[in-house]
Amino acid sequence: MIEFTLWDIVRNLLLATRWTVLLSLAAFVGGGLVGMAVLFLRISKHKWSRRLASGYIALFQGTPLLMQLFLMFFGLPMLGLRIEPWTAAVLGLTFFASAYLAEIWRSGVDALPLGQWDAGASLGLHYLQELRLIILPQAFSITRAPTVGFLVQLIKSTALTSIIGFEELVRTSNAINNATFEPFKVYGLVALIFFLMCFPLTQYARSLEKRAAGH
Amino acid sequence: MAFGWLPGAVGDIAHGAATTILLIAVTTLAGTLLSILGAAGRRNGPALLKRAIACYVEVMRNTPFLVQLFFIFFGLPSLGIRLDPILAAMLAMTLNMAAYTIEIVGAGLDAVPGGQTEAALALGLRPRQVFIKIVLPQALKIIYPALTSQIVIMMLESAVVSQIAVRELTYEADMLQARTFRSFETYFVVTLVYLAMSMALRRLLVTGGRRALGAGVS
Numbered sequence: 401m402i403e404f405t406l407w408d409i410v411r412n413l414l415l416a417t418r419w420t421v422l423l424s425l426a427a428f429v430g431g432g433l434v435g436m437a438v439l440f441l442r443i444s445k446h447k448w449s450r451r452l453a454s455g456y457i458a459l460f461q462g463t464p465l466l467m468q469l470f471l472m473f474f475g476l477p478m479l480g481l482r483i484e485p486w487t488a489a490v491l492g493l494t495f496f497a498s499a500y501l502a503e504i505w506r507s508g509v510d511a512l513p514l515g516q517w518d519a520g521a522s523l524g525l526h527y528l529q530e531l532r533l534i535i536l537p538q539a540f541s542i543t544r545a546p547t548v549g550f551l552v553q554l555i556k557s558t559a560l561t562s563i564i565g566f567e568e569l570v571r572t573s574n575a576i577n578n579a580t581f582e583p584f585k586v587y588g589l590v591a592l593i594f595f596l597m598c599f600p601l602t603q604y605a606r607s608l609e610k611r612a613a614g615h
Numbered sequence: 616m617a618f619g620w621l622p623g624a625v626g627d628i629a630h631g632a633a634t635t636i637l638l639i640a641v642t643t644l645a646g647t648l649l650s651i652l653g654a655a656g657r658r659n660g661p662a663l664l665k666r667a668i669a670c671y672v673e674v675m676r677n678t679p680f681l682v683q684l685f686f687i688f689f690g691l692p693s694l695g696i697r698l699d700p701i702l703a704a705m706l707a708m709t710l711n712m713a714a715y716t717i718e719i720v721g722a723g724l725d726a727v728p729g730g731q732t733e734a735a736l737a738l739g740l741r742p743r744q745v746f747i748k749i750v751l752p753q754a755l756k757i758i759y760p761a762l763t764s765q766i767v768i769m770m771l772e773s774a775v776v777s778q779i780a781v782r783e784l785t786y787e788a789d790m791l792q793a794r795t796f797r798s799f800e801t802y803f804v805v806t807l808v809y810l811a812m813s814m815a816l817r818r819l820l821v822t823g824g825r826r827a828l829g830a831g832v833s
Contacts, residue, residue: 462767462813464774466785467806474798552677559679563778570681583689591678591686598677 404580410589416572417593423568424555426490431497431554438502440531443509453502460499466560468492473564489561489568497554504546508539545608552598552605559594569593620795621804631787632808638701638783639770639816642708646769647762649709650716654724655746657717668717675714681775683707688779704776704783712769719761723754756828763820767813774809784808 442453460468472495473488512535520530540547562571573590577583657668675683687710688703698706727750735745755762777785784805792801 459810462771462810463806464771464785464809466774466777467802467809470788470802471799471806474792474802478799556677556679559681560775562681563775570679570685573682574685577689582693583685584691584693587682587686587690591674591682594678594682595674599673602673602677 404576406585409576409580409582409586412572412576413569413586413589413593416567416569417597419566419568420555420558421597423486423489423493423558423561423566424551427493427497427558428551428554430490430494431501434494434498435501435505438498439505439509442502442506457499457503460496461503465492465496465557466563468496469560469564485561485564485566488564489558489566492564493554493557493561496557497550500550500553501547504543504550505536505539507546508541508543509535511542512538542612545605545612548601548605548608552601555598555601556594616800617797618800618804620791620797620800624791624795624801627787627791628784628805628808631782631784631805632812634701634781634783635770635773635812638704638708638773638776638781639766641705642712642769642773643766645705645709646712646716647720649713650720651751653713653717654720657721658724672714672717675711680707680711680772681778683711684776684779700776700779700781703779704773704781708769708773708776711772712765715765716762719758719765720754722761723758724750726757727753752828759824759828763817763824766820767817770813770816771809 438453438456441449442457444450444453469488469492472492473483473485476483476488476491516534516538517530520534525533558568559570561568562574565571569590573586577586580586653668653671656664660668684704684707687707688698688700691698691703731749731753732745735749736742740748773783774785777783777789780786788801788805792798795801
């Protein structure tokens with residue numbers, strides 16, 4: 401039997417943390433892009449686009465992320481796509497994040513006074529120009545704190561991809577635990593690593609919130 | 616897509632859903648109670664308790680629920696605390712939810728005007744009576760919508776406890792798909808069950824809250 405020192409455990413966990421970080425970033429960027437598309441539909445002038453986007457958001461906010469990941473993992477192969485845990489994890493988390501980010505940014509758009517739209521229109525701006533130059537920059541700026549807060553939630557959510565077989569921090573820790581039989585130490589360290597990633601972001605979100613409230 | 620397996624699986628799905636409902640019912644009650652105590656302790660307790668509660672909230676909010684669950688179920692036995700899967704799940708869910716609801720309840724307590732406490736004290740009520748009869752009901756009414764959302768989120772998060780073999784809805788789905796080889800269809804149906812449950816739970820909480828806490832609860 402191989403002996404594991406504390407350093408062996410920590411080193412292997414840290415190596416796996418790279419994948420957690422990479423997955424979080426990929427899902428955040430992907431979710432941001434898809435979320436923008438959902439946002440456009442959500443604030444569109446057409447009733448059916450708005451309904452479609454609301455339905456999409458309600459669907460992802462009303463079902464467990466674990467189920468969404470399972471449906472990706474087992475559903476995409478039915479469409480003839482060869483899929484690996486990484487692909488299912490990125491796609492699943494991307495769609496999950498897009499629903500939440502669209503809803504967060506929509507609240508920012510809603511918070512702006514209607515006069516902003518009128519002012520844009522009176523300057524002769526086209527709808528898309530209005531969005532790009534006037535509405536979205538302000539909406540993003542006032543929703544910065546919840547956006548960072550959601551990033552924390554997303555990082556924590558990557559833990560679920562271990563269940564569909566993606567080799568990130570939690571799956572690696574399960575393997576290490578099976579070899580060392582030291583669950584207290586191993587899962588304690590995993591919690592610590594997640595805490596070190598999330599806590600600074602939480603504090604950052606809090607400071608943004610305070611700054612926003614100070615206005 | 617084939618759903619021929621579905622009629623034979625209804626019993627299992629219903630059984631799993633019932634366990635999920637049991638989990639969330641226990642968590643809601645225990646979690647709310649714990650968060651009231653936590654929020655009150657964080658405001659009026661001794662300095663050490665205040666700091667301990669603040670630490671607890673930060674640790675729980677900045678680590679994944681799955682890791683907390685594994686820590687409680689696999690880690691605590693090395694300290695001599697061995698729990699049934701379902702008890703471990705209830706404990707993990709309660710502790711996790713309380714970390715979020717302590718902040719929510721605390722915000723509600725802060726939002727009740729100080730004059731309410733002063734008026735109640737002037738009427739000769741003891742501090743504990745003031746808290747239970749005057750401040751807490753008003754605070755709960757203010758934060759009720761946020762509490763509702765948190766309960767629904769927790770219900771969805773409970774899918775994870777299938778990983779320590781609690782026989783709730785997701786666990787039954789895992790078993791079903793292993794038997795039928797219809798993974799996508801099984802998870803599709805169970806996802807719809809979750810969707811219906813979260814919608815029903817939200818509606819139930821809103822109507823129930825309106826009845827218990829009076830008008831103004833949305």
